[in-house]
Amino acid sequence: MTRRLDDARILMYSHDTFGLGHLRRCRTIAHSLVEDYRGLNILIISGATIAGAFDYRARVDFVKIPSVIKLHNGDYTSLDRHIELDETLKMRQSIIRHTAETFKPDIFIVDKEPMGLRGEVEETLTYLKAHGTTLVLGLREVMDAPHLLEAEWKRRDTMRKIEQYYDTIWVYGPPDFYDPLTELEVPPAVRERMNFVGFLQRSVPREELPGHKPEGDYILVTTGGGGDGADLIHDFIHAYQQDPGLTHKALVVLGPYMPVKKREKLIRKGSKIPHIKIIEFDNRMEELIAGAKGVVAMGGYNTYCEILSFDKPALIVPRIQPREEQLIRARRASELGLIDMLLPEEAEDPLRFAAALKALPQRAPPSKSCANGLRLEGLVHISEIVGGWLGEQSSEHLSIVKKSS
Structure with missing residues (x-):
């Protein structure tokens, strides 16, 4: 059922250095939420070079940050080869922080990379946490082989920072399929914040384009x-x-x-x-x-x-x-x-x-x-969680207004 929220805002971050997976996942969640809540506005920060090639529903928009490409050996480089990687990362970090300050989100959802590409989101997380924004880390049901993920996160002190910043962790899969943090040393506080919401169901666009699909079986x-x-x-x-x-x-x-x-x-x-x-x-x-x-x-x-x-x-x-x-x-x-x-x-x-x-x-x-x-319950569960959070904030706001009047 569609509910009305009063000017609620969600900011999403999708670092996007190699494929389309992060942006498409954020876009799927955003479209589902604005369909469920009429007063909700969502802004996606994306580094995808073709972020503008997708259509977005009303009240969903994106901010394009300079693109960084992940090479096959795992290193990164700027899409614009004339700009040094460090300069590109500084621009991205500045845009992300400025967007958060201006947009003033109620909820900030970070896709997969807890601190963003090369830590570019950490400054924004610090700012938003101080201003009462609910901070959400969204993880795929499978991140990587445990030994590879553990080495990467230990090098960046990631687990401690997850515990420090994030209010909740959404795992986009059911608990009996796979645990993305299996075999890692997970602090009890982090484990308690993990919520296996389920796989994210997809649907076909409402309006079919003529000649879009091949005719016959394929x-x-x-x-x-x-x-x-x-x-x-x-x-x-x-x-x-x-x-x-x-x-x-x-x-x-x-x-x-x-x-x-x-x-x-x-x-x-x-x-x-x-x-x-x-x-x-x-x-x-x-x-x-x-x-x-x-x-x-x-x-x-x-x-x-x-x-x-x-x-x-x-x-x-x-x-x-x-x-x-x-x-x-x-x-x-x-x-x-x-x-x-x-x-x-x-x-x-x-x-x-x-x-x-x-x-x-x-x-x-x-x-x-x-x-x-x-079991494809992820979008339903996310909608219920977000509705509960924003509904509580809306009720608190209404109570404050009544008391002040």
């Missing part, structure tokens, strides 16, 4: 942002080349961050196969996944939520480095019978990949394999 192949997706697309096309019996119609979405030379090479290669259509980017992926007979993907968080939301048979070929997040998620989902999985080296075998692709449309959807794995 398999959808998606690499998310595409920055590290070229190998999957290459292996997919190779499977079609080596097995003439593979005739499923396929729509391949490369992703906006795929390097130009790799993108052009794959488009040329795929154009020789009549069953394959390749596009570079689509800002309405929910619609494409909802219409597909099956999905081939690397298994990032958003794609996985979409596979569950639209109950689609899926074949996941996860990225295994430098982060193991996709691998851990795919293995756990495979254990539960929700998806099929091939390791990247297995997908390099064209006949093995072709056999998995042939079987995909006949695979039982996730709901038939594991009913428990389809």
Whole structure:
């Protein structure tokens, strides 16, 4: 039910250095909240180069900060190569702080990076905490391999800072799927603040665009942002080349961050196969996944939520480095019978990949394999939590006004 709130404000932070996952997750949460609460305004701070390529509902907007790119070796560089990284980070930090001071949010939600990229959010967290803003850390259900995450967080003293700043931690998954802080030394105060809200359900846009989806049955192949997706697309096309019996119609979405030379090479290669259509980017992926007979993907968080939301048979070929997040998620989902999985080296075998692709449309959807794995309650739970917080603030404000009058 839609409720009215009096000028409530939520600020969200999405560092966005490599893919689209953080921005798409923030946008999903923001759209759900403004649909539930009419007086709510949400502003998303994003470093995504294509933040403006997505549509935003009324009362949801974004502030673009200078983009920083994460390289395959884990280092960062400014998108504008003429500006030093340190200068770019100073600009980002200043914009974030100034936005918070001007916007005056009731709630500040930070996606995945507790202190932001290279600590750029810590100053803003200090400011907002002193001004009574509710501070929320949102974590994927899988962050990374425990030993990698522990080393990274110890180096940055992250766990202590989480305890110092954050009022609550939302885990975007159910507790029986995976614990993002498993095997880490978690202070009791941090553990008590963790709330496993559930996976974030996706829905198709209200207005369909004519000619947006292919006609007839098709398999959808998606690499998310595409920055590290070229190998999957290459292996997919190779499977079609080596097995003439593979005739499923396929729509391949490369992703906006795929390097130009790799993108052009794959488009040329795929154009020789009549069953394959390749596009570079689509800002309405929910619609494409909802219409597909099956999905081939690397298994990032958003794609996985979409596979569950639209109950689609899926074949996941996860990225295994430098982060193991996709691998851990795919293995756990495979254990539960929700998806099929091939390791990247297995997908390099064209006949093995072709056999998995042939079987995909006949695979039982996730709901038939594991009913428990389809709990997509995250948006509902977040709405209830936010409504409770803002409703209390609204009641307190009303009480103060009545007393003063």
